[in-house]
Amino acid sequence: MLSRDDQDSLKTTPLHGLHVSLGGKMVPFAGYDMPVQYPAGVLKEHLHTRSQAGLFDVSHMGQIRVLPKSGKVEDAARALERLVPQDIVAVAPGRQRYAQFTNADGGILDDLMVANFGDHLFLVVNAACKAEDEAHLRANLSDDCIIDSLTERALIALQGPKAESVLAKLCAEAPAMKFMDAGPREIAGIDCFVSRSGYTGEDGFEISVPAGDAERLAKTLLDNTDVLPIGLGARDSLRLEAGLCLYGHDIDTATTPVEAALEWSVQKSRRTGGARAGGFPGAEKILTHFDQGASRRRVGLRTEGRAPVREGALLFADSAAGEPVGKVTSGGFGPSLNAPVAMGYVPTSQSALGTKLFAEVRGQRLPLTVAAMPFVKNTYKR
Amino acid sequence: MTTTLYTSDHEWLAIDGDVATVGITDYAQSQLGDVVFVELPKVGRTLKKTEAAAVVESVKAASDVYAPISGEVLEVNDALGGEPALVNSDAQGKAWFFKIKIADKSELGGLMDEAAYKAHTA
Numbered sequence: 001m002l003s004r005d006d007q008d009s010l011k012t013t014p015l016h017g018l019h020v021s022l023g024g025k026m027v028p029f030a031g032y033d034m035p036v037q038y039p040a041g042v043l044k045e046h047l048h049t050r051s052q053a054g055l056f057d058v059s060h061m062g063q064i065r066v067l068p069k070s071g072k073v074e075d076a077a078r079a080l081e082r083l084v085p086q087d088i089v090a091v092a093p094g095r096q097r098y099a100q101f102t103n104a105d106g107g108i109l110d111d112l113m114v115a116n117f118g119d120h121l122f123l124v125v126n127a128a129c130k131a132e133d134e135a136h137l138r139a140n141l142s143d144d145c146i147i148d149s150l151t152e153r154a155l156i157a158l159q160g161p162k163a164e165s166v167l168a169k170l171c172a173e174a175p176a177m178k179f180m181d182a183g184p185r186e187i188a189g190i191d192c193f194v195s196r197s198g199y200t201g202e203d204g205f206e207i208s209v210p211a212g213d214a215e216r217l218a219k220t221l222l223d224n225t226d227v228l229p230i231g232l233g234a235r236d237s238l239r240l241e242a243g244l245c246l247y248g249h250d251i252d253t254a255t256t257p258v259e260a261a262l263e264w265s266v267q268k269s270r271r272t273g274g275a276r277a278g279g280f281p282g283a284e285k286i287l288t289h290f291d292q293g294a295s296r297r298r299v300g301l302r303t304e305g306r307a308p309v310r311e312g313a314l315l316f317a318d319s320a321a322g323e324p325v326g327k328v329t330s331g332g333f334g335p336s337l338n339a340p341v342a343m344g345y346v347p348t349s350q351s352a353l354g355t356k357l358f359a360e361v362r363g364q365r366l367p368l369t370v371a372a373m374p375f376v377k378n379t380y381k382r
Numbered sequence: 383m384t385t386t387l388y389t390s391d392h393e394w395l396a397i398d399g400d401v402a403t404v405g406i407t408d409y410a411q412s413q414l415g416d417v418v419f420v421e422l423p424k425v426g427r428t429l430k431k432t433e434a435a436a437v438v439e440s441v442k443a444a445s446d447v448y449a450p451i452s453g454e455v456l457e458v459n460d461a462l463g464g465e466p467a468l469v470n471s472d473a474q475g476k477a478w479f480f481k482i483k484i485a486d487k488s489e490l491g492g493l494m495d496e497a498a499y500k501a502h503t504a
Binding site for chain 1: 415416418419421437439440441442443444463466
């Protein structure tokens with residue numbers, strides 16, 4: 001239990017009052033007092049996001065601008081490439097890309113979104129890592145760039161098949177945006193930064209809005225009967241069904257992007273033989289994993305029964321004997337599948353789709369099958 | 383004539399002679415949220431008071447249900463396997479978990495009546 005002092009030290013987002021007024025059940029998360037669910041409950045919130053639209057407060061995440069001292073965005077992109085294995089130079093103005101900060105051992109310090117806003121880069125990083133990320137950027141990029149943390153902005157995600165029609169009423173340009181388009185847009189007369197992306201597997205938008213305008217914008221979006229407020233509980237079940245990694249669980253400083261099955265996020269230009277191969281922390285190990293394979297791999301897991309297999313469950317090759325071969329890193333119940341879903345790390349030799357494994361749950365070994373991710377087909381507007 | 387008693391861990395017991403029907407309270411289900419899976423004890427298992435007897439899982443988390451008293455499991459509610467959401471819709475009725483043969487009636491003395499339970503959850 002939290003002591004009174006701990007509760008008092010929790011930070012709040014600009015939408016905190018709105019969450020409370022909507023009946024949000026507030027819990028501590030990454031140092032913030034956040035809604036884990038609203039009266040509708042996790043199951044309905046999840047299904048509503050998949051069938052209509054959900055509004056998520058993700059203002060606890062970090063928003064950081066990287067401004068090139070030269071004034072040329074390519075210089076900021078080249079500088080950032082010293083910290084991530086992605087091709088940032090190739091991110092065109094108005095576009096966004098998924099990336100990871102890596103460490104000298106090839107592990108992942110955080111995962112993030114990087115957008116090219118024409119004259120600077122705009123980064124969105126995880127709440128729990130944002131102070132370290134900002135320090136990491138300052139320590140490594142300050143010769144070339146100014147690092148500017150945007151602490152006076154909220155971040156609102158609008159996700160689901162109705163997200164486009166809802167946002168179109170407030171921003172005529174929204175429907176023309178494609179998946180991973182990003183840039184400044186005016187929404188309901190407010191100067192926002194908008195990207196067509198999210199963390200649910202659904203089409204949708206993430207909207208950075210000045211803190212003082214956040215509640216008005218959120219209320220305007222919630223005025224649509226298609227839009228329900230969604231808490232962290234459904235945010236987690238949605239991203240799990242979408243096969244998306246949760247930092248600190250599915251990826252961390254001990255997992256390389258190859259082990260994490262994130263090869264798709266590392267462009268050829270940064271791999272062995274590429275125009276700008278290597279040159280990021282841990283490049284030697286990560287490129288070795290690319291060239292020779294890694295010994296373990298993140299996979300999707302489906303159960304036969306209805307018992308959820310949760311984070312921390314050990315994985316076995318045999319129904320009774322043997323040492324564990326791996327571990328579940330995220331697991332729970334997938335409301336859209338009406339079945340348990342999980343992901344975890346297994347030996348690469350046992351990572352092929354259809355491989356039978358067992359998870360130990362309360363002393364029993366439950367059968368599992370390695371399954372393709374995403375578990376639920378994504379509906380990005382490409 | 384049955385008497386209903388409650389534990390501080392939010393289980394209810396309907397006492398009928400030397401048999402107790404056990405479930406979780408409406409307050410407990412409201413705290414857990416949407417129930418998606420229930421694991422019940424095996425019939426014939428002898429439970430000791432306060433040992434983990436069943437598991438109830440919501441989308442978010444798994445929670446243990448403790449044996450409120452000692453005794454042998456006589457019957458379990460198989461309907462919860464196919465329809466775990468009954469726990470949300472009728473926690474103190476159709477969503478009973480198991481029936482237990484009361485081994486020691488003196489253990490009932492430590493449980494709460496409805497008024498005391500209401501005060502406990504207020």
